[in-house]
Amino acid sequence: MGLMTAKLLNSIKGFLFNSIKTIVLFLHGSGPAAIGRLEYRLRPARTSWGGPMNGQAGRVKLCRQIFAELPPAAIVETGTFLGTTTEFFAEFGVPVYTAEVKPRYHAYSDLRFRPVSDRVHVVLADSRVFLRQLAADPSFPKEKIFFYLDSHWYSDLPLLEEIDVIFGTWKRSIIMIDDFAVPGEPYAHTDDGQGADLNGEYLDALGRTDMFRFYPSLPASQETGYKTGCIILCNDPETQSHLSKLETLRPG
Structure with a gap:
């Protein structure tokens, strides 16, 4: 040398x-x-969990059917992570509001969606604070909102408070909860072994009589990706009637 x-x-x-x-x-x-x-x-093009909705083609189809039957005025997501599902929501041409509690993932997604920040709004906040801010914002629509709740990884589960805020504020709106048990199907779901088991009994604690429940009709064996379960909620008969028409859903 x-x-x-x-x-x-x-x-x-x-x-x-x-x-x-x-x-x-x-x-x-x-x-x-x-x-x-x-x-x-x-790595700006990084995809998490195998694609949107945990890489689940059946869940993606379900969402597309819901949006075709009941076009939302806006989409609200809790738990941005790297923004893979957020990007899917952005395809539908309505405002998307997404909250992430972890500064690392918020910073990543904030850069990812900066070119479209006029219609994709990335917020660093606890999901409950985020929802209350939207509820108090007079410029944010108060009906026909699709909520995707996916911030249930930590010991402090916000789900019951999230649902109370949503159904106490928004009319003719839909909630989809990720990582939720599907009766009769081996879909994965959140269960920390200490009482935080996301299933129908967990929702019963709300004591609401105005809540209609739907589950995916697709068997877990036919789903792709991570095969996590979900539940879809609404609280008005008109929305319930529309959701009942979808072949991708079954009543709970």
């Missing part, structure tokens, strides 16, 4: 070492949001 080649290699090694050191120091000093921004810069 010649002297010039050795010097060049040493220079490259030094540059790489200093660059990595600078990045590590920057991330250490800037926190999770900086990590999220860097992840986006390195």
